Amino acid sequence: MLIEQPPKLYRWLFPGAIWRKPVEGKKTVYLTFDDGPIPEITPWVLDVLDKYDVKATFFCVGDNVHKYPDIYKMVLDRGHQVGNHTFNHIQGIRKFSKRYLHNTMLASRHIESNLFRPPHGHMRISQFFTLRRKYQIVMWDVVTRDYSKRMTPEQVLDNVKKYTRDGSVIVFHDSLKAEKNMKYAMPRSIEWLKEQGYTFELI
Numbered sequence: 001m002l003i004e005q006p007p008k009l010y011r012w013l014f015p016g017a018i019w020r021k022p023v024e025g026k027k028t029v030y031l032t033f034d035d036g037p038i039p040e041i042t043p044w045v046l047d048v049l050d051k052y053d054v055k056a057t058f059f060c061v062g063d064n065v066h067k068y069p070d071i072y073k074m075v076l077d078r079g080h081q082v083g084n085h086t087f088n089h090i091q092g093i094r095k096f097s098k099r100y101l102h103n104t105m106l107a108s109r110h111i112e113s114n115l116f117r118p119p120h121g122h123m124r125i126s127q128f129f130t131l132r133r134k135y136q137i138v139m140w141d142v143v144t145r146d147y148s149k150r151m152t153p154e155q156v157l158d159n160v161k162k163y164t165r166d167g168s169v170i171v172f173h174d175s176l177k178a179e180k181n182m183k184y185a186m187p188r189s190i191e192w193l194k195e196q197g198y199t200f201e202l203i
């Protein structure tokens with residue numbers, strides 16, 4: 001099952017957020033990993049990225065960084081970029097803004113970055129406008145659905161092949177939930193993207 005990528009209306013709600021970032025004269029993509037860092041998955045991802053000489057952006061959960069500072073340090077030491085993904089992976093529209101912003105600020109004590117990605121890809125408009133003052137908000141245009149039990153590893157790879165275009169921001173997860181799909185689809189996606197002539201950039 002292939003899914004629709006973010007509809008126009010949704011993009012219109014969050015002005016200034018990055019969904020795609022084409023660079024003139026260059027065929028680029030941006031690989032991003034959400035929800036880590038965790039010892040079970042993140043080091044494996046880092047080894048794959050090293051093997052293909054690819055740099056990526058990791059949207060980290062503050063609580064994971066707090067629990068696994070060594071894994072977080074590994075991400076930075078290997079030349080990758082990090083972003084804030086709140087402290088407890090909370091959903092903006094289910095929380096009062098004060099609590100949401102506080103949770104994000106808590107994460108910022110552990111994650112030094114001016115990038116923010118809201119968990120589940122949504123937040124209240126007021127939360128967006130407050131966070132926009134301090135952060136570049138980074139969404140995506142290719143969600144692989146690697147975390148979904150309803151997706152097969154092959155379908156996850158197909159999502160990358162079907163939806164990626166110049167400047168795409170692609171989301172994988174360095175999480176236990178996504179492990180099976182991501183471990184299959186991520187390296188194959190990199191190989192396919194390289195064959196298509198894409199270069200990998202940091203946001």
Ligand SMILES: [Zn+2]
Pocket residue numbers: 034035085089118119120
């Ligand atoms: Zn997330």
